[in-house]
Amino acid sequence: MSAEVSRRAFLTGIGAVGVAGVAAGIAGCTDHSASGSRSGGDAAAGDNSTVPFRGDHQAGIVTPAQDRLAFAAFDITSSARADLLAMLTTWTAAAEAMTQGDQVPGGASDLAAPPADTGEAVGLPASALTITIGFGPSLFDDRFGLASRRPTALEKLPALPGDRLQPELSDGDLCIQACANDPQVAFHAVRNLARLARGTAVMRWSQLGFGRTSSTGAEQATPRNLMGFKDGTRNIKSDEKDVLDQHVWVGDETDQPWMKGGSYLVSRRIRMLIEAWDRDYLADQQNVFGRFKTSGAPLTGSTEFDTPDFTKADAGKQVIPADAHIRLASHENNDGLRLLRRGYSYTDGIDPVTGELDAGLFFIVFQKNAHTHFVPLQRKLGTQDALNEYIKHTSSALFACPPGLRPGQSWADQLTA
């Protein structure tokens, strides 16, 4: 086995395939590290699927949401452009390897050096890992000679109604979104990129999320958020190419051609005031969303995917209330506006000030321009939505996600070429 050990090799070698594969330990693997070789290890059953790293668009945007999220924002601490570009080159190689189920490349067998890979994902399958990069507005200030490359659309978000932002959990020069069906694989990716950034960038904030059941079936049910409601029923589907071109992918309208085929990522950490919500009556909860809690059907329908009837009234009263979330957020009531959402639940222990749970939704949204998509929608929701009584936005960030990489291209090439 080569010095750069494939994580997948542990699995394919014993024929574990797909979610149903149950692997037995490998007997007799050799690991006589005194001789410098590094191999062996066990296999675990799990999700062997891989997502291509290169292509027209970055993976992790229309890729069906994997079960777990590890998200991190970074600040560049070096003022040297060369350091930034070297880091982006290193990151590209590492990210590509990890998404394919391999270890971070380089020097794995050298006893007299730190391991190139931190090792906690050895033996774990690729788990559909995707690693998506984004560039924040601040990266295009005067530090790295990138000012002329800044897209007009990459302007810091304005203050928005509902904002209760913690600056230390917001913004950043760069972001990495790692999604996988195994939390250890997702965390491993972010941690190793952070490690490779040493001396050039530091992690500014990070967020873990979970979004679904442990299933990896193609026909997943819509997951529930921590308010107990189905979330994502009306999201854009990955095969709606026209909608994606119209609303998600940057097109010819951009003033920076390098961003064509990319997308803008807005992240919002939406804390739910869980205790207050849990004391609310079922009828009120349903009116806040405009959906039935258990089935997820709109209040005017009987099954989840029924189209809401926003005109329907009962005894002179709108069945879906005027301030219901589903009404205010719908494309029917927003000039056809669509956003690609990728939400993950989070639970971060207890708020030390209030003693209440710090839990909610880490909401990621992709669109071709946040200032024409997310901003007007949030201006409306932030003032009118009945949900506001039960949520507050504690973190916000905007990042430009470049298009996918061509063969041989790195994120450094992409940013500068």
Next chain:
Amino acid sequence: MSAEVSRRAFLTGIGAVGVAGVAAGIAGCTDHSASGSRSGGDAAAGDNSTVPFRGDHQAGIVTPAQDRLAFAAFDITSSARADLLAMLTTWTAAAEAMTQGDQVPGGASDLAAPPADTGEAVGLPASALTITIGFGPSLFDDRFGLASRRPTALEKLPALPGDRLQPELSDGDLCIQACANDPQVAFHAVRNLARLARGTAVMRWSQLGFGRTSSTGAEQATPRNLMGFKDGTRNIKSDEKDVLDQHVWVGDETDQPWMKGGSYLVSRRIRMLIEAWDRDYLADQQNVFGRFKTSGAPLTGSTEFDTPDFTKADAGKQVIPADAHIRLASHENNDGLRLLRRGYSYTDGIDPVTGELDAGLFFIVFQKNAHTHFVPLQRKLGTQDALNEYIKHTSSALFACPPGLRPGQSWADQLTA
């Protein structure tokens, strides 16, 4: 369908079974909540297995570690014994229902009341959920008339070497350990118990953990900790009955017969100094543990489950160093002492003081007496272990976990009868 909706009914009704089951959405479910009925919902593929709630011992102790942990410590805020006992009775019924894949019982269909269950686990399978309760030393002070019921062994742990404890993350009157193969199911359990405690108890601290791959196969590989090393190779196995009776289950030696068949839980939040560790040479890392990193084999062996040879020397030097973790922690070098470990990795973002990752191991250990088992071992490890350079213990707690419940018995009965 009855008013108390079974989560499992959604699954069994469509024949989803086991890890390989991939479920399709249910078309045509009814959820006309205006009439007060509550039913419907979708199914998701996942882990349909259930663990019995009642028995000689509590579940979640020798139960093979599920993938995810949600742990919470509570303080009783009421001074009325009746409130405490009422809460424990309510908790018992809720815990039993949830572990069987059902919702929290009571009033689920009442529109003019908060839902009895918060709902985010509707449609998710039981996922092998176990809910384990523990009573802290402080519960047996003079508030609830329980002082005479306190086992001698339930005495707060002494200060220990390596302690860098945060009091707000330590101790507590009660604890709940919820383990499941789905994080949303585990969190749902703790959250609903917290909600049912309102007016009687508040959550003091909580911890999420993840420990393995997303596999649920019986022959799981040993998981790796966030240092990249296999952790748990030499743990007690659930079928080692004699070892469990000798070291884990409380026996006739107790001065409180109600604890017979129970166990003492010690929780330690062990933060890893990840950045320092990641810069350490591979050879040093392996010497710290006394194992090869990739294979997990002891430095004197070639496969993971080889018995370490603590006498082996090479050119006059011990192959497994004197301060290696594996040597100091081994039962061979601790008068045969064994502890049942249940460790979960945690990652809690970034330390706001240092900017480094706040990540590590949430270490749970069960034994018949923490003062004869965990305390002497930690006294030794905390002073001699090479690992100390890379870890610090930030949270500590001790809880008495009573034995399993008999049919019809509640945790309130058990504590007082």
